[in-house]
Amino acid sequence: MEGSIFYWICWSFWVYLTFFLKKQNPYRLKLAAAILLVIILSPTHYKLGNIEIYASGVFILSLTFIMISKEKLRAIIYYFICSYIMGIAYVTFHLFEIFDPIWIIIKKEWMMGILLGYLAIILQKTLRGRLLIVINGTMQGEFLYAFILNKYHFPYSIGALAYLDVCTLISFLLVGWSFFENAGAIFQNHFNFTEKAKQKSS
Template sequence: MEGLMFYWICWSLWVYLTFLVDKKNQFRRKLSAIILIVLLLSNFQFKLGEFVIHASGLFLLMICYLFISQEKRGTIVYFFICSLIVSIGYVSFHLFEIFDPVWIIFKKEWMMGICFGYLAILLQKTLKGRLLITICGTMQGEFLYAYTLSKFPFPYEISGFEYLDACALISALLIGWSAIENAGTYIQTHYQYFDKGKQKSS
């Protein structure tokens, strides 16, 4: 069922941000609000010319542009290059799926999650940067892919539930990878703390 993974991951993130994250965290309310708005807009769509666009994907793209615009000029240029790389990879993935579907060896969403998650990890060092270039790049790829398909008799809805499933899975994998990266620092800090406590007691 399309959209199931998207709803499950988004509601899980919203519950975590609302009830488990420290209330002093400055990003907590913003991220919670963004997730709720995306969930509300997921069933809304509109037609722009010959293209059918789901409002949730367009909202995510606008939010990414807003966050990127707050960075320094050099960082903005690098973000643009990274998102362009992701966009090209996203379109290439879908075109290969149409013309040579044999290489899709397991579920497409998981292949996309692993491929684009790994690409984001290579291009950006922070979780924020990885999420921004992934969402921005894949949404730009959606528009480019829809434009490519418009020359053929293939109907395609931009940022539909299939896209939202893949986008949510990529985000979840990136968050999981970031947690693993930071786990080492967390354990080391607490290990040193307990080690110092033992030395004082002895």
């Protein structure tokens, strides 16, 4: 069912941010509000010519542009290069799916999530950067893919639940990868803290 991955992951993130993350975290409320808005906007759509566009996709694309615009010029250029690469990869996957679907050996969402997630890890070092290029690049890819299909009179909805499934799955995989990347440092800090506590108590 389209949208099931999106709703499960988004609601899980929202619950974590709202009830479990420390209130001192500066990103807590902003992220929770953004996720809630994406969920609320997900059914809303409008038509631009022959192309159907979902408001949630436009919303997250706008957010990424705002966040990228706050970076330094060199970083902005690199973000857009990475987003372009991500967008081309996204469109290429979809086109291969149409013309040669036999190579899709596992469920499409998972295959795309793993491939694009891996690409994001290669292109960016931080979780924030990876999420930005994934969302920005794939949404731009949505527009390009819709434009290509529209030339051949195939209907396609930009930013629909099928897209949100893929986008949230990639984000989930990247968050998981980031946790494992930082797990060593987290455990080391915890170990050092417990060692110091033992020394003080003795």
